[in-house]
Amino acid sequence: MSDMDSPMTPKEKELHKFIMIEKQKAQINAQIHGFNDICWEKCIGKPGKKLDRNTEACLKNCVDRFIDTSLLIAQRFTQMVQKRDAHNK
Amino acid sequence: MADVSNEEIMSQMKQQMALANAQGQLSKMTGKCFKACIAQPGTSLNASEQRCISQCVDRFMDVWDLVARTYGNRLQREEELEKPYEKTGMF
Numbered sequence: 186m187s188d189m190d191s192p193m194t195p196k197e198k199e200l201h202k203f204i205m206i207e208k209q210k211a212q213i214n215a216q217i218h219g220f221n222d223i224c225w226e227k228c229i230g231k232p233g234k235k236l237d238r239n240t241e242a243c244l245k246n247c248v249d250r251f252i253d254t255s256l257l258i259a260q261r262f263t264q265m266v267q268k269r270d271a272h273n274k
Numbered sequence: 275m276a277d278v279s280n281e282e283i284m285s286q287m288k289q290q291m292a293l294a295n296a297q298g299q300l301s302k303m304t305g306k307c308f309k310a311c312i313a314q315p316g317t318s319l320n321a322s323e324q325r326c327i328s329q330c331v332d333r334f335m336d337v338w339d340l341v342a343r344t345y346g347n348r349l350q351r352e353e354e355l356e357k358p359y360e361k362t363g364m365f
Binding site for chain 2: 203204211214216217228234236241
């Protein structure tokens with residue numbers, strides 16, 4: 186069994202790289218699962234024979250606006266924490 | 275223990291990831307479609323409910339593809355703009 190502190194063999198390096206990539210893919214998939222949940226609720230009433238133009242637009246907007254919301258919240262939260270830190274010094 | 279090749283490991287991992295993803299989709303699909311199509315649970319699924327469920331499965335996959343594409347496009351746009359794509363884990 187290899188010592189965790191020693192440098193990786195080429196075989197281990199390859200596997201490590203693969204795992205990192207799969208981990209990223211899994212995170213993206215998890216996001217998509219999340220979006221599907223939220224945007225289905227926002228945009229799909231009763232499923233029809235196909236997705237009409239309005240529904241498609243709703244779904245696209247839903248994903249983009251949700252991302253915008255997340256970015257804005259991250260920004261505000263960061264500012265808030267910085268302000269609080271500065272105040273407490 | 276016999277020496278396992280990376281190829282075997284990677285292939286198995288990919289299969290497991292795909293399986294987990296599909297199971298997640300199935301589970302979500304069932305929830306959404308039951309909610310959308312079965313108003314009052316009866317003693318069996320009537321023809322109209324069955325049709326609704328069939329359509330719902332198709333629409334769910336349509337929605338999935340569209341959402342995945344939209345997200346992919348957005349990720350690309352963010353990268354091109356060289357905006358700090360904040361890995362906050364929030365989106």
